[in-house]
Amino acid sequence: EVQLQESGPGLVKPSQSLSLTCSVTGYSITSNYWGWIRKFPGNKMEWMGYISYSGSTSYNPSLKSRISITRDTSKNQFFLQLNSVTTEDTATYYCARGTVFAYWGQGTLVTVSS
Amino acid sequence: DIQMTQSPASLSASLGETISIECRASEDIYSNLAWYQQKSGKSPQLLIYAANRLQDGVPSRFSGSGSGTQYSLKISGMQPEDEGDYFCLQGSKFPRTFGGGTKLELK
Numbered sequence: 001e002v003q004l005q006e007s008g009p010g011l012v013k014p015s016q017s018l019s020l021t022c023s024v025t026g027y028s029i030t031s032n033y034w035g036w037i038r039k040f041p042g043n044k045m046e047w048m049g050y051i052s053y054s055g056s057t058s059y060n061p062s063l064k065s066r067i068s069i070t071r072d073t074s075k076n077q078f079f080l081q082l083n084s085v086t087t088e089d090t091a092t093y094y095c096a097r098g099t100v101f102a103y104w105g106q107g108t109l110v111t112v113s114s
Numbered sequence: 115d116i117q118m119t120q121s122p123a124s125l126s127a128s129l130g131e132t133i134s135i136e137c138r139a140s141e142d143i144y145s146n147l148a149w150y151q152q153k154s155g156k157s158p159q160l161l162i163y164a165a166n167r168l169q170d171g172v173p174s175r176f177s178g179s180g181s182g183t184q185y186s187l188k189i190s191g192m193q194p195e196d197e198g199d200y201f202c203l204q205g206s207k208f209p210r211t212f213g214g215g216t217k218l219e220l221k
Contacts, residue, residue, distance in 0.1 A: 045201060047210035060209040061115075094157060100148045100205040102169065104157040 004105035022095030120213030137202035
């Protein structure tokens with residue numbers, strides 16, 4: 001069974017970079033699409049971007065200048081980096097599989113605060 | 115971006131009651147719509163995809179319908195375990211966009 005698990009710092013200072021890892025078991029990230037989604041306080045959800053089975057990426061234009069999604073196929077992990085964070089980036093971050101997300105990680109809360 | 119307008123924002127239902135949640139897209143999304151349930155402290159669970167296809171393992175009291183810009187999720191007979199947040203997702207274009215969510219409570 002495919003499982004996804006997010007990991008990374010729970011607290012990031014404003015203007016710094018947010019970096020998260022999604023570790024995948026039970027399925028190779030060289031198949032399918034792998035994305036990042038976040039849920040803000042107040043419950044609004046935002047699709048951030050994906051990395052495909054081939055390594056191509058697509059990002060939400062609202063984030064395009066700040067976001068990078070990369071992967072390490074040897075470790076079956078993919079990564080999110082979000083630069084120049086502000087308090088408005090405080091959210092629960094999820095990794096998920098597919099373009100219509102059938103499998104999700106458990107989510108990790110990231111707070112941006114000084 | 116395609117805007118997804120979901121209603122109602124909150125809903126209280128009695129045990130066994132049938133309820134519906136609606137999502138309206140700002141343009142035709144050609145049945146590329148999914149519904150999710152999220153219980154408190156848990157990750158979202160896919161219920162319905164392609165507007166009306168039930169994800170494996172999801173109880174049959176959940177159903178989806180709609181086309182074009184208008185879609186709905188129906189729960190036929192509210193159960194205590196159905197409490198949670200529900201939201202829709204359009205899968206027609208990138209960036210993917212979500213509805214604002216519906217909080218469903220048992221009355």
